[in-house]
Amino acid sequence: MSSVVYESSVTAVGSQVEPFLGHQVMILFGADSPPELHDISVLHRAEVAEDGPRPGDTIHIGGADLEVLAVGDVVRDNLLNLGHLDLKADGRTEPKLPGDVCVPKGDLPLPAAGQRFAITRRGAAAAGAGVGGGA
Template structure:
């Protein structure tokens, strides 16, 4: 049975955030993000990250669940402090950028306000 190590909800969708989905990425930032950044982000109520994000865990966005295939060097720190990470849906096993988490699975077409964000560990 999976343990929920992180949980929050999407509260706001920036004007340009859905466009990033068409580029295969999704940017999360906690509430209170600077407005110029928030325009490109899915803004969420930031919860407590109970353990580091690691390869092999699962990332849930709404009803979609993804396998985590790589985690950038500063992704955990950025997520804890700012609620900020970039998710890429390409299944890469080496992080492209330090703040990126790579996921395996079909990218969602859209996310809605109220959708849950969870990280699950076995």
């Protein structure tokens, strides 16, 4: 059984997101982020914000399920405080930068407004309130 530790709805996709995807990078920010970040970001609004990703978790976005391989030291705080996440499909098991979330090498999906962005964790209850749910 998987628990949802973070879940949001995509509110907008910036005009520069697709070129970044060509470099296996997706940048997410909360919908209330400064306007100068909107062109490069997938904007989203959180509904569940119990925890950030950990290795072994699954990120669900744009119809894809991506295994988390590595997480930098500032990822949890950035996600919970700013809705910010740097998703990199580089296959690394150690993050290169403190804000990186590494997933297997490959193409990242282009999400659309209205789609779900979620992080699920197997086995353990979600941090805090123990929000249940599947992927």
